[in-house]
Amino acid sequence: MAEEHNHEHGGHSHGVAADADRRWLASALALITGFMAVEVVVGIVAGSLALISDAAHMLTDAASIVLALIAMRLAARPARGGFTYGLKRAEILSAQANGLTLLLLAAWLGYEAVSRIIDPPRVAGGLVLVTALAGIVVNIAAAWCLSKANRTSLNVEGAYQHILNDLFAFIGTAVAGLVVVLTGFARADAIATLAVVVLMVRAGYGLVRDSGRIFLEASPTDLDPDAIGDRLVGNPAVAEVHDLHVWAITSGQPALSAHILVDPGGDCHAVRRDLEKVLSHDYRIDHTTLQVDHTTEPALAHCGDPHGPVHRDAPHDH
Incomplete structure (x- = not known):
């Protein structure tokens, strides 16, 4: 679901x-x-x-x-x-x-x-x-x-x-x-x-x-969105990360939003909690909005034209 x-x-x-x-x-x-x-x-x-x-x-x-x-x-x-x-x-x-x-x-x-x-x-x-x-x-x-x-x-x-x-x-x-x-x-x-x-x-x-x-909603200079995307997709249950946005609400308050696709057998709730811990601990990003879906979900048509690069897991059987 x-x-x-x-x-x-x-x-x-x-x-x-x-x-x-x-x-x-x-x-x-x-x-x-x-x-x-x-x-x-x-x-x-x-x-x-x-x-x-x-x-x-x-x-x-x-x-x-x-x-x-x-x-x-x-x-x-x-x-x-x-x-x-x-x-x-x-x-x-x-x-x-x-x-x-x-x-x-x-x-x-x-x-x-x-x-x-x-x-x-x-x-x-x-x-x-x-x-x-x-x-x-x-x-x-x-x-x-x-x-x-x-x-x-x-x-x-x-x-x-x-x-x-x-x-x-x-x-x-x-x-x-x-x-x-x-x-x-x-x-x-x-x-x-x-x-x-x-x-x-x-x-x-x-x-x-x-x-x-x-x-201009640019990412803070000390945060690399591509590196963050690669880190998130490195989670064993994550198949893809797209629509990744990193910006600052004001100085010293970074924020992030992303769409996360999880393998069919993965626990979306557990994945979200794990990714939030990584973002908070390693990147000091506490303002996060993560949409987490299974790769099999049909309601993903709105992501047909994702904003920015798409981060995918290394090719193997999901």
């Missing part, structure tokens, strides 16, 4: 961890917004693009943390109505927004930096150096706060990358300020900005790529 079994392991309680994450993010937000206001004023007085760009970057840092906090609230809501997964992917939207803002900011700062290399303005190196050194301390503290949160969440990682890039920016700005003080080479300010632009593009691209994979 054919059977269809929809199996979902529940009990993922992250309430305490999520509350702790929110506290760490809120602490980083307070540090950043306080310093950002000071930096804007000093940057204008000193005539430093590097400082103003750092302040603009800190504004996106603050926005990224606010976005992350909102996304955490949305993701914590239970599934209901048409949102059968809840709003867990709000965190991935947040990560993608963080990546895009990094790329857009990098484009603007790159343009401004090139303009200043061509026509360098006067820069008050002493003010730049002192402010940048203070910024390094603030960003190290903010980065430490975020490192305490759960960075396996792409949402938290997005905010962390913003802070980390800002830390690098302040280090570059401090070096530029020192160069201006010692040598009067005003172009150092713009060159430091360009160095940070490269880091921002790298981080932004990574976030957009990783969040895009989740939205």
Whole structure:
């Protein structure tokens, strides 16, 4: 007799961890917004693009943390109505927004930096150096706060990358300020900005790529669907595995569905339990939907055109 079994392991309680994450993010937000206001004023007085760009970057840092906090609230809501997964992917939207803002900011700062290399303005190196050194301390503290949160969440990682890039920016700005003080080479300010632009593009691209994979239902990078299919069909009672799909509901929550064909004398229930154990233990996939049927079942016409590769057992008598 054919059977269809929809199996979902529940009990993922992250309430305490999520509350702790929110506290760490809120602490980083307070540090950043306080310093950002000071930096804007000093940057204008000193005539430093590097400082103003750092302040603009800190504004996106603050926005990224606010976005992350909102996304955490949305993701914590239970599934209901048409949102059968809840709003867990709000965190991935947040990560993608963080990546895009990094790329857009990098484009603007790159343009401004090139303009200043061509026509360098006067820069008050002493003010730049002192402010940048203070910024390094603030960003190290903010980065430490975020490192305490759960960075396996792409949402938290997005905010962390913003802070980390800002830390690098302040280090570059401090070096530029020192160069201006010692040598009067005003172009150092713009060159430091360009160095940070490269880091921002790298981080932004990574976030957009990783969040895009989740939205496109691609398998997580550490899971190979073909290898999983070969492993499942290696069960002695399994004749074929097709319509195998592996995706991520949100970062750190992989899911799998598949149609399993079992030899005529096989126990469908036992096979399903065995395969779920393999998926949970070896691949850390606890969200599974396995439809298990005997190969002799006539009601398999809907699989005449299976999605993706078909995994079959090595040829022998079934």
